[in-house]
Amino acid sequence: MNLKKYIGAAVFFVLISTVAIVWSAPFLWMITASFRPHTFGGLDMASLWPNFVPTIDNYRMAWESTEFVLYYINTIIIVIGILAVQLVTITLAAYAFARLDFPFRTFLFYLFLLQLMIVPPILIVPNLKTMVTLGLYDTLIGVMAPYFASAFGTFLLRQTFKSIPRDFEDAAVIDGCSWFQVLRYVLIPLAKPALIAFSIVSVVAHWNEYLWPLMVTDSPGKRTLTIGLASFTRGAEGASEWGLIAAGTMLVMLPLMLLFFAFQKQFINSFMFSGIK
């Protein structure tokens, strides 16, 4: 019986490890290939085994061949800009939905939730038109604006606020808090896990976003990392520069990758949390 259990555990271990390795193969390849010397023969390009002296030539070339610095800056501005505005809009809206009583509350709530389904990417054509009208075409604000309101964030935070007993707010009011101080000293600290979860999900989503920035920007100075990577890839693919593509991809992924492996538990919990309705 004990032996049977032991063998079962071993089989499970081997199987699940194999699956995980196969699943990670694209990344293993990416890492190997990105450090592979440029002169290395093309036929063994796919080998996952690092049978060479690693070099950072690919990274250097990738870094020099496109405006990665600019793309990084643009992407960071977009991600932080979206998040900053979102945190304000979702906190206020979630507070209203969780704590205040007003006509059409349920109806409005459903109206908000509509954005969970009719997500901005599906509305690229009319939104593009709106951006042109508003004079926001080819601006970073134009990239950000459709995401300034978040049904998901509002919903998540509303649930969180609703789970906080009202007594805390009453106590704070009697202690002398203004409405803003109640939010600042009581509700926001208590909703921190939800706010962090939302922030992580939002940052990841907008760091990775491609189609909308591609549509709404035109000049090279407004491009984001993903757009840069896509055009870079197109160029390098023609020349079969796979090591270069691997290095470029790595550069785009690196910040989130490092954050993920540093705060694994936080990331996993955030994405898990995002599904608990």
Place this chain on the structure above:
Amino acid sequence: MASIAFKQIYKSYGNISVIKGIDLEIKDGELVVFIGPSGCGKSTMLRLLAGLEEEDSGSMYIGDSLVNSIAPKDRNIAMIFQNYALYPHMTVAENIGFGLKLRGMNKKNRIRAVDETASLLGLEHLLTKQPRQLSGGQRQRVAMGRAIIRNPKVFLMDEPLSNLDAKLRNQMRIEIKKLQRRLKTTTIFVTHDQIEAMTLADRIVVLNDGKVQQVGAPSKLYSSPVNKFVAGFLGSPSINFIHARRTGDNELTLPDGQCVLLPVDQAQILSDLREVEIGIRPEQIDIVKSRQTTMEENTITWSSSVSLIESLGSEKLVYSYHGEHEVAVKTTNSNGAVEGSNIQLSFSMNNAHLFALNDGRCLSPLAGIAQKGSI
């Protein structure tokens, strides 16, 4: 320090009216307990005075100032909540000092004030702890600390002991009473527990259905309830009610056919009522030796079988029946009654209260005076 006055307070939520015209005055330094069943409006009254809810009409005074339109933080009150509402993300010291911080007191003075309050309540060693690390009694003390540190004019306590176990509840009750005696701060204490009300209060306010039923010292409310509700609400076990029909000017007939003659002054109050209820406290009924037949003029005697006996140690609760009514008796001398045995019970009408069957008001002369006095 301040007196409190409620004048013609009304409050409703949507179509449900919860407070239906309350007038009440509380003296400076008094500890008043609001008691009533859930939904009677007792917590709403507190929240109205605190400014957490807005009254529909009426006025409220703390001291001489009308507070209706004053923001909660400027009413100079402190409140203790049922679940304490200690901010979970702050330490004990931060919790206690939060109100002072908001009022802009500098850090040095704040720390001194927190230390003083903590030593008053025996919390010195807990100041750096988080609320979740504390026991129920400690949390209760922190909540008190948060309330007293600002030296408010009024304490509002919303069932502050109901989350504690029985033993701790008694202990904290005594502490609250001692603290209140010492600080002499006007206090309103809301509870549904009549023992808390009886032991703590200078005066009790019994509320039901959004109205004040009776106000008075605990012993007075117990001995002279103005209506059936107050009589039934205070006292454990509850007062016993026995239905009676009027069969003559001063004659009542009980369901078992027994007649009793009322003294003339009591009979007058009956006026033209046809049906009444006799209320008799469990400790006012005696279990007498069977075959005891000496019957006084206005004594009611009957026999019944014992359905249950509960022992409280020194006293016993003996349950039996009078007709269809279950009757509880609290006695130190059960005269050998055992479950299933037949006993003889008796009480004197001098100790009984008479209530009108239609509206429940008390008909006894003493209670009548009390009623005029308080409403």
Place this chain on the structure above:
Amino acid sequence: MRDNTTTHGKKRLVKSFFNAEHIKAWLYLSPALLFLLLFTYYPMVQVLWDSFFHRPYGADKELFVGFDNYSRLLNDENFITAVKNNFIYAIGTVIPSIVIGFGFALCLTQSSRFKNCIRSLLFFPTLVPLVAAAALWMFIYFPGIGLLDYYLAKLGIQSTDWLGSPDNALYSLMMLTIWKNAGFYMLFFIAGLQGIGEEYYEAASLEGAGWWQKLRYVTLPLLGPTSAFVFVIALIHVFTHVDHVIVMTLGGPMGSTNLVLYYIYQNAHEFNDLAKATTATVLSVMVLLAISFFSIRTMERGIHYES
């Protein structure tokens, strides 16, 4: 007394019109509402309106054309192909990624250092930009020397034209999507599985249920709401992500990987046929609305079931 109550009632009525709480609520909602109005509600109406107008080539203003755009769209072979492709793509990615995600979750629900590590590895593709994943998978699919062919060759399997052949290309994209999303769905299932109380399994054990019976009669029914949620997320994903199409195939070869959103993008961005792009958007919005209507009902049922 009666008079008193009526004036009292009047006062309340007046109050509700100028209710401070209502005003506050609208104030707090207004920033979010403004952006939703501008970029969600207004565009939905706008596309519907625009779908009845068309500016013919060279004309200087738009003309009302009734359902002309719709008939042009439905007669566009490319659109029909895109719809068909999207249908296959939906079925071929949603179901496998959910099944695989659920399988992963079953293996990895209990936390341990090892399992958490595996979880992270399986989840990681979700965090990667679809563009980056597409760049990597381009090499994986590269004929002959790519990762897939290189290792398949070691098993004696001949080289395949994964992306270049109209028969394979859509399925190749589907594999990428499944790889990218299964780990995401796994997380939801893990959360769902962790929410099922141990006592259900204990009760089932006492009644003599085996592993399969526990899965069939305890786990699956109790995961109903989670599954419905994941299903809807997966469906939305299918209609709103085409980055990999743009990077890897540009809808080709021969339209075999054209998806509806890519079709919209292409008509708006390259062909300048805004009328078609707009009309296709209207149809997509309608499909998503239908899904939301259906899913709100399922979710409500799910919630009902839970309680």
